[in-house]
């Protein structure tokens with residue numbers, strides 16, 4: 001079957017249907033799942049070509065709702081063409097682009113339109129967009145919701161780029177009033193400057209120096225603000241990239257008190273540990289920081305207990321010079337880790353050892369992430385009526401992460417040389433074969449996903 005062609009049916013001995021893995025044939029019509037037949041009921045061979053994948057697992061495509069594509073404006077860092085090819089190669093069928101690090105940032109209706117124009121014709125997988133909340137842009141929020149953003153992100157601390165300033169408490173109240181009743185969601189980079197923050201005085205090439213400069217208390221203090229706001233306004237709130245396990249209790253208490261609050265963590269916090277980061281290895285730098293081994297295990301427990309809702313990549317690349325690899329200075333290096341292509345195998349390599357099942361992978365990497373951006377009526381599930389977005393992969397097979405097989409624009413990643421478990425063989429996007437064994441559809445087949453307004457809102 002040729003890349004880019006329409007797949008009418010996929011057969012496998014291991015299809016994730018409902019809560020079980022069993023032989024099945026997925027029949028696809030007009031880009032959507034038409035029906036799922038048990039293998040013995042299937043007799044459509046004559047009518048159409050069947051993609052028979054044998055023992056490979058067929059699951060809903062991954063929905064990665066935290067990706068920094070950086071286009072327009074910082075296209076030397078990443079771009080829609082390369083990011084979405086990397087996504088397709090990793091079994092990711094939907095990405096949601098973050099509003100910052102592109103120039104302009106997605107903080108006004110005009111900027112959102114510019115973003116969509118720039119992304120047009122460059123996406124190999126489907127793409128939705130987050131808007132941003134910055135000081136003074138409150139009147140842009142409702143128009144952006146009407147135009148189809150998935151929700152908004154804000155920072156409670158310096159974002160790293162000048163054109164996306166962080167918000168004050170006062171800005172937050174203003175924004176919350178705009179979001180109330182819209183059904184939209186506000187995402188928080190939950191770190192806040194605290195008085196105890198120690199100056200970076202140690203050796204800047206030691207990871208511990210950087211780690212000490214961003215202690216757990218910065219996340220705790222930020223999350224206290226989020227839970228208060230969430231309870232007060234009853235606007236959906238979401239904590240992105242939780243790194244510390246310490247605020248989990250605070251989050252749990254707020255939820256029990258009725259806060260519509262969700263929380264994600266990332267592959268790097270679940271896969272890596274501070275103790276193992278070599279001196280000068282700034283490809284490991286991100287904010288909030290990767291913490292210690294014990295903290296990592298607490299994140300896994302929280303994931304198992306349902307206290308953390310979903311897992312994303314927070315793919316955030318830059319050019320190699322900004323990583324300051326020559327000096328290995330953690331304090332000067334750009335913070336951000338590239339991993340979009342490797343999310344599924346990274347997660348599975350660690351999760352399978354901890355008793356997680358394929359069903360958990362679908363819930364944490366596809367369903368919950370689709371839900372967060374109100375895409376759960378078309379993405380993230382294998383059921384009739386849903387988009388025929390499929391990842392076809394071998395969870396038992398291993399591979400080594402090699403430079404030559406990385407499709408991100410910049411190849412620097414902390415996972416280089418690592419052996420991971422789970423090989424993505426093919427990716428199907430709305431019934432079209434967009435990736436198979438290292439090659440892509442000849443043309444980008446992804447589309448923009450605009451989130452319909454579900455509430456009557458005044459602009």
Ligand SMILES: [Zn+2]
Pocket residue numbers: 189240241287
């Ligand atoms: Zn962030």
Ligand SMILES: [Zn+2]
Pocket residue numbers: 066068098314316
């Ligand atoms: Zn991010």
